[in-house]
Amino acid sequence: MIRFDAVTKEFPDGTVAVDDLSLTAPTGKITVLVGPSGCGKTTSLRMVNRMIEPTRGSIALDGQDTGRMDQAELRRGIGYVIQHAGLFPHRTVLDNIGTVPRLLGWDKKKVRDRSRELLERVGLDARLGDRYPTQLSGGQQQRVGVARALAADPPVMLMDEPFSAVDPIVRDQLQDEFLRLQDELGKTIIFVTHDIDEAIKLGDQVAVLRVGGTLAQVAEPAYLLAHPADDFVADFVGRDRGYRSLQFQEAPRLPLRSEPTVTLGETPATDAAWLLVVDDRRHPLGWVEPGRIGGRGVQDADLHRGGTVARSGGSLRGALDAALSSPARRGVIVDDSGELVGTVLAHEVLDAIEDTDRPERDEGDPVHGGAVAVAGDEA
Amino acid sequence: MNILFEWFGDPANWSGADGIGQRLWEHLWYTAVTMLVASAVALPLGLWVGHTGRGRWLVTLANSARAVPTLGLLLAASLWLGPKLPGDFAYTVPSIAVLAILAVPPLLAGAYGGIDSVDGAARDAAYGVGMRGRQVLWQVEVPNALPLMLSGVRSAVLQVVATATIAAIPGLGGLGRFIIDGIALADYGQAGGGALLVAVLAVLLEGILALLQRRLVSPGLTGRAVGGSRNDDDSAGPEESADPTVDLRTSV
Ligand SMILES: Nc1ncnc2c1ncn2[C@@H]1O[C@H](COP(=O)(O)OP(=O)(O)OP(=O)(O)O)[C@@H](O)[C@H]1O
Numbered sequence A: 001m002i003r004f005d006a007v008t009k010e011f012p013d014g015t016v017a018v019d020d021l022s023l024t025a026p027t028g029k030i031t032v033l034v035g036p037s038g039c040g041k042t043t044s045l046r047m048v049n050r051m052i053e054p055t056r057g058s059i060a061l062d063g064q065d066t067g068r069m070d071q072a073e074l075r076r077g078i079g080y081v082i083q084h085a086g087l088f089p090h091r092t093v094l095d096n097i098g099t100v101p102r103l104l105g106w107d108k109k110k111v112r113d114r115s116r117e118l119l120e121r122v123g124l125d126a127r128l129g130d131r132y133p134t135q136l137s138g139g140q141q142q143r144v145g146v147a148r149a150l151a152a153d154p155p156v157m158l159m160d161e162p163f164s165a166v167d168p169i170v171r172d173q174l175q176d177e178f179l180r181l182q183d184e185l186g187k188t189i190i191f192v193t194h195d196i197d198e199a200i201k202l203g204d205q206v207a208v209l210r211v212g213g214t215l216a217q218v219a220e221p222a223y224l225l226a227h228p229a230d231d232f233v234a235d236f237v238g239r240d241r242g243y244r245s246l247q248f249q250e251a252p253r254l255p256l257r258s259e260p261t262v263t264l265g266e267t268p269a270t271d272a273a274w275l276l277v278v279d280d281r282r283h284p285l286g287w288v289e290p291g292r293i294g295g296r297g298v299q300d301a302d303l304h305r306g307g308t309v310a311r312s313g314g315s316l317r318g319a320l321d322a323a324l325s326s327p328a329r330r331g332v333i334v335d336d337s338g339e340l341v342g343t344v345l346a347h348e349v350l351d352a353i354e355d356t357d358r359p360e361r362d363e364g365d366p367v368h369g370g371a372v373a374v375a376g377d378e379a
Numbered sequence B: 001m002n003i004l005f006e007w008f009g010d011p012a013n014w015s016g017a018d019g020i021g022q023r024l025w026e027h028l029w030y031t032a033v034t035m036l037v038a039s040a041v042a043l044p045l046g047l048w049v050g051h052t053g054r055g056r057w058l059v060t061l062a063n064s065a066r067a068v069p070t071l072g073l074l075l076a077a078s079l080w081l082g083p084k085l086p087g088d089f090a091y092t093v094p095s096i097a098v099l100a101i102l103a104v105p106p107l108l109a110g111a112y113g114g115i116d117s118v119d120g121a122a123r124d125a126a127y128g129v130g131m132r133g134r135q136v137l138w139q140v141e142v143p144n145a146l147p148l149m150l151s152g153v154r155s156a157v158l159q160v161v162a163t164a165t166i167a168a169i170p171g172l173g174g175l176g177r178f179i180i181d182g183i184a185l186a187d188y189g190q191a192g193g194g195a196l197l198v199a200v201l202a203v204l205l206e207g208i209l210a211l212l213q214r215r216l217v218s219p220g221l222t223g224r225a226v227g228g229s230r231n232d233d234d235s236a237g238p239e240e241s242a243d244p245t246v247d248l249r250t251s252v
């Protein structure tokens, strides 16, 4: 657990970058700091490993005041992913990853094995290990940055816009991998981004900062979307927050209908307007219009692939999107292995939405109201 | 041309206490001692200034010292120090001291400039992963500063090799003797031969240092590692060895 207690940072030139910040990042969870440029996210993050010293207030790591710890030792115990990776240009990828283990005095072979393992962990080809940072793409560099931070298996990770330097598709992929990794590792993470979508996707808890370095609100993502503390937060989380909040609402048992299907090559034996095509494992491929095909077998070129596919037990957002995007207006629902389980109509999803509860509002504390509860939190 | 061939062709010019072999050896010896003395002062100082960011004025001062006329300084030092020193030291000590003073500015500028130009993100990362000041210096700053530092060494060596000839005027040995004595005796074969030897020596040393630089500097910093292999194509791999000769440029 990382605990900011009334932390203020005033730079020598008089800039107040962080103003009276009180915040708890619970153990094993991802706390995201989000806010417009210059609101003090990086400054807040760097005060945790004392790359910047607070002017007032204190930061405690599992109850211990970081201000009294040895700086270098504190930092070796905290994984730090620097914006734009910050790799050492003169070291190979493997040597970059092994930096902290080497500082901790592990023997050579152990460092090497661990570095190799991490390279694989973050989804990079083993061949990249002997390259130098300049020979990597931006996305690969950021993965190496994450691997370096993970190398000595620190319980705490600080990540400063680790996925900012890549295109949206790669970013999405990195985010998914990151969440998968966190599921396995369960680190205590503070994650900085200026992208509210990223914050909501990754955060167990999201802290919105405003320029001037004050905390506008900290809450679980669903709560933040449902109950923005003020106009600033409401503006910042965006206009389509109603739709996005569906992401956090697990679809209840939706009334699924069974769907007649054909496979490629088969001739449709129906005059229905739309027919779902599946492969031999019953994974949906797309929709066809039997009326247009005539009496021949379905071909790949006949497929309409526009519809998204939702997982049963996934979010209401996914189910609604599947229905809305389907050319047949019937949303395709699959199980975890991708096999078809049935279809659902948009109005049925909407009915389900009307039946779900929004996160309850905490009238007592608009700023900290929806934050993740911390067990054993004295004070 | 002929007088050069004559001079080089005469076996008497090659051996003995004032032969080519002996003079070459002296020249190398002066250069080595000068570089050792100058490096012992300038390199640690440059690293310290670069690492701490303090005392930048030292680099500026050293640079402006390049404007001092070498010959004047040499003669002054010899006149002042010479009489106080016994035997050969009367020539060698003042000369080497002046040569060392000449070598300091490029060495200092190279060491300081090298550290100063280290990517801020890499330095920040070094502290961020928990390196202490010394570890940051030796594990990150110095390896990244090497290209500029070694460029400083190379230009200092060239300068010392060339300028050591002038030290023959107040009486130092080395290849400069051929030039100075040749001119004095109107023996232009000897003077020209001496000049040629200095040039050849300079080129040889430069080549050796260039090889050394190639060995010492990480491929991640030179052009060698930067190939077309940025993307994940399967043809990566052999590209590293594609061009062994690039990037021996100096930047000072
Ligand atoms: N060393 C410094 N000296 C003076 N002011 C600083 C210093 N570092 C940061 N600041 C100021 O403090 C404020 C917060 O900076 P910080 O880097 O924490 O912002 P940020 O939220 O990370 O912004 P961004 O999203 O652009 O990275 C800014 O106004 C910045 O100009």
Ligand SMILES: [Mg+2]
Binding pocket: A041, A042, A043
């Ligand atoms: Mg920042």
